[in-house]
Amino acid sequence: MIQFFKLLFRNRLAGLGAVVLSVIVLLALFTPLLPLPNPNITATGDRFLPPFSEGHLLGTDHLGRDLLSRLMWGTRLSLAVGAAAALIAAFIGSTIGIVAGFLGGRTDNVIMRLVDMLMAFPYILLALAIVAALGPGLINALFAVAAVNIPFFARNIRGVTVGLANKEFVDAARLSGMSNLQIILFEILPNVLPVIVIAMSTTVGWMILETAGLSFLGLGSQPPQADLGSMLGEARAALITSPHTSIVPGIMIFLIVMSINLLGDGVRDAIDPRLKSGALSRPLPATIVERDSTPPVPSDDLLALQDLRTEFHVGDRTYKAVGGVSLKVNKGECLGIIGESGSGKSVTALSVMGLVASPPGKIVGGAVSFQGHDLVGASYDELRELRGDRVAYIFQDPLSTLHPLYKVGDQLIEAMQAHRKMPEKEARARAVELLESVRIPNAARRVDNYPHEMSGGMRQRVSIAMALANEPDVIIADEPTTALDVTVQAQILTLLDDLRRERDLAIVFITHDFGVVAQLCDRVAVMYAGRIVEEGPTAAILDDPQHPYTKRLMACVPELGGGKRELHAIPGLPPAVDRLPQGCAFAPRCNFAQDVCKQGDIELEANGDRAVRCLFPDKVSQTEVTS
Numbered sequence: 001m002i003q004f005f006k007l008l009f010r011n012r013l014a015g016l017g018a019v020v021l022s023v024i025v026l027l028a029l030f031t032p033l034l035p036l037p038n039p040n041i042t043a044t045g046d047r048f049l050p051p052f053s054e055g056h057l058l059g060t061d062h063l064g065r066d067l068l069s070r071l072m073w074g075t076r077l078s079l080a081v082g083a084a085a086a087l088i089a090a091f092i093g094s095t096i097g098i099v100a101g102f103l104g105g106r107t108d109n110v111i112m113r114l115v116d117m118l119m120a121f122p123y124i125l126l127a128l129a130i131v132a133a134l135g136p137g138l139i140n141a142l143f144a145v146a147a148v149n150i151p152f153f154a155r156n157i158r159g160v161t162v163g164l165a166n167k168e169f170v171d172a173a174r175l176s177g178m179s180n181l182q183i184i185l186f187e188i189l190p191n192v193l194p195v196i197v198i199a200m201s202t203t204v205g206w207m208i209l210e211t212a213g214l215s216f217l218g219l220g221s222q223p224p225q226a227d228l229g230s231m232l233g234e235a236r237a238a239l240i241t242s243p244h245t246s247i248v249p250g251i252m253i254f255l256i257v258m259s260i261n262l263l264g265d266g267v268r269d270a271i272d273p274r275l276k277s278g279a280l281s282r283p284l285p286a287t288i289v290e291r292d293s294t295p296p297v298p299s300d301d302l303l304a305l306q307d308l309r310t311e312f313h314v315g316d317r318t319y320k321a322v323g324g325v326s327l328k329v330n331k332g333e334c335l336g337i338i339g340e341s342g343s344g345k346s347v348t349a350l351s352v353m354g355l356v357a358s359p360p361g362k363i364v365g366g367a368v369s370f371q372g373h374d375l376v377g378a379s380y381d382e383l384r385e386l387r388g389d390r391v392a393y394i395f396q397d398p399l400s401t402l403h404p405l406y407k408v409g410d411q412l413i414e415a416m417q418a419h420r421k422m423p424e425k426e427a428r429a430r431a432v433e434l435l436e437s438v439r440i441p442n443a444a445r446r447v448d449n450y451p452h453e454m455s456g457g458m459r460q461r462v463s464i465a466m467a468l469a470n471e472p473d474v475i476i477a478d479e480p481t482t483a484l485d486v487t488v489q490a491q492i493l494t495l496l497d498d499l500r501r502e503r504d505l506a507i508v509f510i511t512h513d514f515g516v517v518a519q520l521c522d523r524v525a526v527m528y529a530g531r532i533v534e535e536g537p538t539a540a541i542l543d544d545p546q547h548p549y550t551k552r553l554m555a556c557v558p559e560l561g562g563g564k565r566e567l568h569a570i571p572g573l574p575p576a577v578d579r580l581p582q583g584c585a586f587a588p589r590c591n592f593a594q595d596v597c598k599q600g601d602i603e604l605e606a607n608g609d610r611a612v613r614c615l616f617p618d619k620v621s622q623t624e625v626t627s
């Protein structure tokens with residue numbers, strides 16, 4: 001709750017709305033206790049007294065009634081009616097939406113067509129018709145306003161429910177034997193509740209306005225009872241001669257509706273978990289760079305990361321996702337980056353082309369040199385030209401990287417035309433050629449397939465074809481085979497290996513599978529808590545790991561045909577990168593750790609073509625992993 005209020009008040013306007021609305025609601029609640037004259041007592045001798053008259057702070061109306069008193073009582077009534085109408089509309093509309101969305105099929109069709117019929121009438125006409133049928137009066141106006149708003153809730157909530165009804169957690173609830181009612185109450189409702197609250201908070205202002213509108217037309221509250229709408233209606237005749245009688249209720253309506261709307265926006269932002277974590281905030285086109293030290297001189301390698309540091313700044317926390325990584329890859333080489341989940345592999349890869357979402361991501365130090373040129377300081381235009389052209393990416397899940405509504409051929413053509421002008425016919429021929437080069441059978445026909453018409457392995461081949469579209473120098477593949485079964489995984493790895501040899505490609509391959517590294521990579525870098533802990537030629541590292549983390553990672557991998565061998569999971573969990581321990585980040589999980597490991601920073605010590613960040617590499621090298 002405290003977190004909710006903190007988030008709410010971070011939005012200044014929402015905070016202002018909350019304060020204004022709270023004051024109005026408090027005044028309305030305590031109106032009976034305030035020393036105000038009776039709002040309905042007329043005094044024809046005191047008609048249209050101006051504001052600040054004696055005994056009448058806001059003046060009087062056309063019957064000499066005290067305006068302040070009528071305003072307070074009227075506000076109380078308008079707020080109560082608006083909130084009640086919103087609750088009724090939200091309850092009935094959401095129930096209809098949840099039932100229709102959850103049951104689907106004919107029930108959904110019948111219910112939603114009835115709702116559509118209700119929506120086909122202009123809402124104010126519908127409200128007028130309902131009040132005309134029921135007779136004028138505030139309660140009837142309340143029902144009319146609630147009724148015309150039911151379709152709004154029904155449609156919104158139905159849409160959300162349809163999306164939830166087919167989710168795995170609902171299937172799981174069904175499999176566990178829960179009834180439809182239980183699923184709706186315990187699985188669906190908690191998920192749609194934030195949407196209902198958000199919809200309510202943004203519509204209650206409207207409902208107050210609509211009720212005021214009906215009262216203004218004489219169909220809501222009846223004389224002498226005051227609500228804000230009827231006060232406006234009565235003041236209409238004296239708009240020119242005594243404008244204060246209209247301005248007073250007008251300002252109150254404005255304040256109520258504005259404060260509710262501002263607060264509603266704030267509530268929406270604070271309630272939505274994706275907005276809370278910044279996931280829906282639109283990232284900048286390139287990662288923010290704020291280097292705190294002079295960048296290193298660019299290297300001559302094709303691609304080199306030099307002491308790269310990338311952080312996420314969320315609230316007052318700093319997540320050191322990449323804490324000084326140096327790596328290089330040259331033409332025709334394949335470099336593997338391996339590590340547990342959360343070790344910083346993806347953020348390292350995304351930092352290369354400035355693709356880390358900013359905010360909250362920031363590159364705070366080091367350099368990424370590509371063909372001798374530092375990309376960390378490069379302009380967005382420069383990065384955009386290189387992205388997908390000289391440096392291409394392949395991601396883990398092709399379903400989320402391929403656009404679901406475009407044919408794969410069109411997406412390949414788009415990838416080429418983003419970088420060079422090419423006639424449509426030539427681009428299409430090249431797209432077919434690309435699909436053939438990634439061994440997609442019947443490429444001329446497949447080019448017109450949509451992603452959902454292809455299997456997972458096929459889609460990943462399309463992603464590889466897309467990465468190859470502009471004949472890049474470097475491909476960064478971020479766990480491209482993790483989502484595939486082993487047979488398809490082997491085919492994709494062979495394909496990547498062949499392509500690398502045929503085209504002299506440099507590949508940076510991110511994985512958490514040592515088997516994949518062994519099959520594909522010339523060199524491997526092992527990452528832990530945002531830093532490289534060991535690096536060197538794959539064969540040498542597989543043969544003789546010198547960092548305890550590498551050794552333990554390898555001990556987790558089952559070996560086919562290797563005889564019976566106990567698999568040893570790594571005890572404990574990786575440290576959170578916003579609270580890294582002093583000294584070696586692996587020390588709390590390490591059998592070899594001594595006090596000295598937990599003190600100062602430990603360097604990545606180079607030894608020939610290998611490097612290791614450990615004080616006791618020889619000891620590690622000579623000891624078997626036992627538990």
Ligand SMILES: Nc1ncnc2c1ncn2[C@@H]1O[C@H](COP(=O)(O)OP(=O)(O)OP(=O)(O)O)[C@@H](O)[C@H]1O
Nearest residue numbers: 312319321340341342343344345346347348360577
């Ligand atoms: N938007 C973010 N805000 C805060 N921290 C983040 C954000 N994105 C990533 N991180 C942190 O950065 C660290 C590195 O994440 P990264 O995705 O690079 O790990 P990874 O090794 O690629 O893991 P995986 O194998 O699961 O993809 C993690 O500890 C993660 O918590």
